[in-house]
Amino acid sequence: MLQFNKVFLSICLxxxxxxxxxxxxxxxERKPNIVLILVDDSGLMDFGAFGGEAKTPNIDQxxxxxxxxxxxxxxxVCAPSRAMxxxxxxxxxxxxxxxPEMLPKKFQGKPGYGGxxxxxxxxxxxxxxxxxxxxxxxxxxxxxHDQKTLPIKRGFDRSFILGASGxxxxxxxxxxxxxxxxxxxxxxxxxxxPEDFYSSKTYIDKTISFHKEEQNKDQPFxxxxxxxxxxxxxxxxxxxxxxxxxxxxxxxxxxxxxxxxKAKQLGFIPFNAELNNDxxxxxxxxxxxxxxxxxxxxxxxxxxxxxxxxxxHIGRYINYLTQxxxxxxxxxxxxxxxxxxxxxxxxxxxWAKTQGYHRNLEKYGSKGYYGSLGPEFANxxxxxxSYFKYYTGEGGLRVPLIIKGTKLPSKIQSxxxxxxxxxxPTIYDLAGLSTSAxxxxxxxxxxxxxxxxxxxxxxxxxxxxxxxxxxxNSSAYFFNNYKIVKNNIPIGDNSWHMYDLSADPGExxxxxxxxxxxxxxxxxxxxxYEAEVGVISMPNGYHAQKEVGKKSIIALLKSIGPYFIxxxxxxxxFIYWRKSNRQVAS
Numbered sequence: 001m002l003q004f005n006k007v008f009l010s011i012c013l014x015x016x017x018x019x020x021x022x023x024x025x026x027x028x029e030r031k032p033n034i035v036l037i038l039v040d041d042s043g044l045m046d047f048g049a050f051g052g053e054a055k056t057p058n059i060d061q062x063x064x065x066x067x068x069x070x071x072x073x074x075x076x077v078c079a080p081s082r083a084m085x086x087x088x089x090x091x092x093x094x095x096x097x098x099x100p101e102m103l104p105k106k107f108q109g110k111p112g113y114g115g116x117x118x119x120x121x122x123x124x125x126x127x128x129x130x131x132x133x134x135x136x137x138x139x140x141x142x143x144x145h146d147q148k149t150l151p152i153k154r155g156f157d158r159s160f161i162l163g164a165s166g167x168x169x170x171x172x173x174x175x176x177x178x179x180x181x182x183x184x185x186x187x188x189x190x191x192x193x194p195e196d197f198y199s200s201k202t203y204i205d206k207t208i209s210f211h212k213e214e215q216n217k218d219q220p221f222x223x224x225x226x227x228x229x230x231x232x233x234x235x236x237x238x239x240x241x242x243x244x245x246x247x248x249x250x251x252x253x254x255x256x257x258x259x260x261x262k263a264k265q266l267g268f269i270p271f272n273a274e275l276n277n278d279x280x281x282x283x284x285x286x287x288x289x290x291x292x293x294x295x296x297x298x299x300x301x302x303x304x305x306x307x308x309x310x311x312x313h314i315g316r317y318i319n320y321l322t323q324x325x326x327x328x329x330x331x332x333x334x335x336x337x338x339x340x341x342x343x344x345x346x347x348x349x350x351w352a353k354t355q356g357y358h359r360n361l362e363k364y365g366s367k368g369y370y371g372s373l374g375p376e377f378a379n380x381x382x383x384x385x386s387y388f389k390y391y392t393g394e395g396g397l398r399v400p401l402i403i404k405g406t407k408l409p410s411k412i413q414s415x416x417x418x419x420x421x422x423x424x425p426t427i428y429d430l431a432g433l434s435t436s437a438x439x440x441x442x443x444x445x446x447x448x449x450x451x452x453x454x455x456x457x458x459x460x461x462x463x464x465x466x467x468x469x470x471x472x473n474s475s476a477y478f479f480n481n482y483k484i485v486k487n488n489i490p491i492g493d494n495s496w497h498m499y500d501l502s503a504d505p506g507e508x509x510x511x512x513x514x515x516x517x518x519x520x521x522x523x524x525x526x527x528x529y530e531a532e533v534g535v536i537s538m539p540n541g542y543h544a545q546k547e548v549g550k551k552s553i554i555a556l557l558k559s560i561g562p563y564f565i566x567x568x569x570x571x572x573x574f575i576y577w578r579k580s581n582r583q584v585a586s
Contacts, residue, residue, distance in 0.1 A: 031220040033330040040231040042336035043381045051262040054307035058315035066404025067412045070268045074420045075471045076396040081337040087121040088424030092533035093442040094121045102544040112534045116144030120442040125155030136210040138203040139226030152188035160206040169199040169235040170367040177552040199228040204313040229310040234371035236305035241365045244301035251285030252380040259383035276386040276506040302365040331405035339396040342378030342388040391487045392474040421446025468529030473538040477526035
């Protein structure tokens with residue numbers, strides 16, 4: 001008991017010391033500015049500081065001067081992650097248990113499955129308004145775009161956002177038949193894109209303009225910047241792409257092995273960890289033709305260039321804050337919404353060409369380019385882990401996290417387990433807001449990371465605390481260093497497995513049978529989690545990407561329906577005309 005009291009007293013003193021660091025001589029507390037940067041579909045090792053190939057000097061500098069986390073977990077798809085990020089509550093409680101695009105029709109609109117933020121939760125922006133923050137958001141929102149769910153109604157003073165799940169980075173158009181159009185909104189109203197629009201550039205332009213137009217400049221600010229990089233279609237300035245081609249010329253097999261070894265060198269995984277190359281029969285690089293290899297090398301190079309372009313514009317924002325004297329009191333949080341996208345977009349390329357996209361490898365990355373990563377390179381990007389986006393294997397969930405502030409500890413790398421719902425309560429701690437002051441709303445299920453930041457001997461989760469996750473019929477439960485996981489089809493087998501992540505982050509050795517008691521305990525706690533948050537079981541044979549494909553086909557048929565009817569009428573008319581002419585001739 002005495003030892004516990006000493007630890008508790010140490011934490012209180014650390015948090016107290018942090019709070020006093022933000023107090024002026026006249027005892028008026030200065031709240032920190034907070035910049036939350038969300039990258040789209042970026043794996044743990046994509047940034048340079050995390051071992052990636054892309055040139056990301058500005059992000060790397062934030063990592064060097066701050067704290068790098070290598071054991072942060074998001075959900076396996078974007079909107080549920082964004083719901084948890086914005087609220088600190090499990091995605092089912094927030095109303096975004098799955099993507100509407102991936103949900104069978106009969107489940108849409110059921111409690112927890114509305115696909116937009118519900119009224120049971122508050123956003124970070126809403127809470128920060130209690131502390132007189134100016135609140136800004138730019139980029140991909142994907143949590144609703146009606147008059148109840150746009151950012152302007154969820155606590156943000158200023159906004160310039162994409163309402164959809166993805167879009168072209170140069171023009172106002174969608175990227176799938178079911179997402180053929182894309183709409184941006186400024187301060188709650190539809191808006192046209194500027195002529196020089198490039199997503200990463202414009203989102204920073206708009207954020208800086210919010211600062212310049214702000215009337216209450218003495219108040220602290222919260223900037224949430226949600227980039228489209230590196231979501232499909234991958235597009236980047238042409239001049240940034242070419243230098244990456246030699247880096248990826250050896251293909252995905254070598255890249256996966258190289259990142260695996262780099263992860264060991266950087267201390268992300270144990271030196272005796274194993275790489276899982278057997279969970280799915282991906283194509284071998286050497287089995288492709290040179291022409292096929294060039295296609296994939298190009299898309300991987302465009303992906304890296306898109307990260308570099310994003311980083312350049314992040315640097316512009318850092319420079320602006322520095323020039324304005326705001327940088328010293330600003331905390332940066334950088335993360336990603338899920339692992340790399342392994343969907344196969346090749347069947348969509350014919351449709352894409354009808355929308356003005358191209359696959360001209362001589363104009364790679366430029367305006368209109370329809371690029372995507374593909375499953376094999378996504379598998380390589382996800383290294384040293386197994387699986388990728390859409391799945392609850394570590395490759396789909398584990399994402400980079402950087403937290404940097406002048407008055408926070410620096411040059412620290414942590415492998416402490418944390419979860420996406422932890423970011424909101426961490427921000428509340430940083431701003432001096434109570435996470436328990438949530439009466440009348442769904443519970444905040446995450447925990448503040450700040451005590452661990454101030455003292456890495458303090459765990460985020462206690463030994464008796466577990467974390468559950470379910471999205472798109474894939475599930476996981478984390479408890480201490482153990483994980484039980486069920487990956488849905490087609491790559492998963494829809495069965496439960498158990499791994500010791502501290503020794504086996506690649507999920508190569510299923511220990512469920514040899515740890516039957518713990519396995520059953522964790523499975524029981526996962527079932528309690530399902531009941532608590534309201535998980536709805538998907539039907540047998542549920543396949544998330546087939547749902548997207550089916551909806552895209554329906555949308556495509558609807559779009560060409562009138563033309564098809566006219567075509568049929570012309571055929572019928574022609575047949576009738578020929579028949580009439582024959583009768584006259586006879």
